[in-house]
Amino acid sequence: MATQAPVKTISPEEYLAQEELATERHEYIKGEVRLMSGGTPKHNDLSGNLFVAFKLALKKQPYKVYHVDQRLWIPSQQIFTYPDVMVASKPLVMQEGRKDTILNACLVAEVLSPSTKNYDRSEKFQYYRSISGFQEYLLIEQEQIFVEHYVKVEAKKWSLTEYTEIEDVIKLESIDCEIALADVYEDIEQ
Structure with missing residues (x-):
């Protein structure tokens, strides 16, 4: 038996x-470094x-919106990750001694890929839930119009709403x- x-x-x-120094992005999960897969068009x-929609909707509001390359640190889980889209309250809370790593995401959105959808729905969501100010999570399907929207309703209790129609808001x-x-889903072929 091989070990x-x-x-x-x-x-x-x-x-x-x-x-x-890296030319590609990596997640850090409890000491292990994992290359993040490249996205499709x-x-x-x-x-x-989604980033543009949030930027327009939150203009002049007390939030910052980030897309793909903004690192998030989840200290209680020892996780560094790069959400697809992240909203953080102002003022930003940065990792001590850093100007490039946010701590206070209140909303995260992940576009699901075949290779990461199970992780995004399970462990990654669990990691995000450990952030004290984290309140909402969006999971967006690529191959069909389908968005899962989780909202924190109280400690350890989340509500799920599913959106499946292009007219949904x-x-x-x-x-x-x-x-x-x-x-x-503008200009996205289904």
Whole structure:
């Protein structure tokens, strides 16, 4: 019976030093570094459409919206990740000693890919839920019009609403805005 070689782990500081020089993005999960898979044009279009919709809806509001390349640190889980779209309350809370890593995401959206959808729905959602101010999570399907919208209703209790029609409008509770699925799926072939 073959034994697996132990996974090499590194410290958060080592990861950050490597990431500053990297040409690709990596997640850091409890000491393990994982290359993030590249997105398809459809994945990029969906996350870009959502980013633009949030930017317009939250103009002059006390929030910052980020797309793809903004790192998030989840200290209680020892996780660094790059959400597809992230909304954080102003003022931003940054990782101590860093100007490139946010701590206070209140909303995260992930565009689902075949290789990551199970992770996004399970462990990753669990990691995000450990962020104290995290209130909403959107999971967006690429191959059909389908958005799962989770809203925190109280400690350890989340509500799920599913959107399946192009005419649907997502009412975001924590940031008090609405996003039309027509805007999210604009120019996306189904």
